[in-house]
Amino acid sequence: MSEPGSPVDRPARNGNWEELSRTTVYEAYGRSVVEAEYRLPSGAVDVFSIRQDRSSVAVLALTVTGEVLVTRQFRPGPGRLVHELPGGYIEDGETPAAAAERELLEETGYAGDLEVVGSCFADSYSSAVRFCAVSRNCTREQSPRPDSTEFMEVSEVSLPELRRLLRSGDVTDVDLAYIGLDALGLL
Known part of the structure; x- marks a missing residue:
């Protein structure tokens, strides 16, 4: 009290x-x-x-076998390799859902049944809104085609492994991952 x-x-x-x-x-x-x-x-x-900053989107993407797609790449802020959900900036005139579909396909080569399930501010000293999308039943449609400045590995991890990663401090999209897990009833 x-x-x-x-x-x-x-x-x-x-x-x-x-x-x-x-x-x-x-x-x-x-x-x-x-x-x-x-x-x-x-x-x-x-x-x-x-x-x-521009608004962005991250995708909690589940394959048809229930694995989660994550990327790993060097990020200058932390100065090291970190795990992330696939995603990126929303282009002018683009909806969060269209950006999520584009980023998921570009970064991982996968596509699935996608919907935007939530959003949050980047932090209290930023005007950027970060959207969370979930994509179910993802299948490989093409080879990844990341931007010229992106050098990433794509992995499929189990839900227990994703939860371990989220608690490790080695993931940049923890808040959005939890929004996605909650939307999917997987918390």
């Missing part, structure tokens, strides 16, 4: 945020960072760095 007046008991003061200015401080590769100055509900003024 919390103490009276503790942050848990006080109502959130989310209203009355006033944006005072916004300046782009970095822009390259389809990404930008802006500094936004706000007057807070308390009256104080603070500056926040906000990443503006």
Whole structure:
């Protein structure tokens, strides 16, 4: 039980945020960072760095035998090889479902019965929305055709192995994988 007046008991003061200015401080590769100055509900003024990125999609793809498709590639942020769900950026004019189908086929060579099942923000200092799609009954349709900057391995893993990977800290799409597992009733 919390103490009276503790942050848990006080109502959130989310209203009355006033944006005072916004300046782009970095822009390259389809990404930008802006500094936004706000007057807070308390009256104080603070500056926040906000990443503006394109929306993206990741696919929890299950083969006809129930294996999950994952990719593994080097990522500059962590500076090492990591596992990921197949996916990528949503192009201008493209729906999340179309992007998911395209990315799954390009990165793995597989296609299946696909639907978008959820979304979340990349984080609280980003404007990017990340969509989760699930694809059932995936079969190999072609050889993978990744972009020229993608050098990845594609693997089929069991559900227990996927859960182990998700807990290992070696996966970038943990939140989206759990959204997909939940949508499929596999948690």
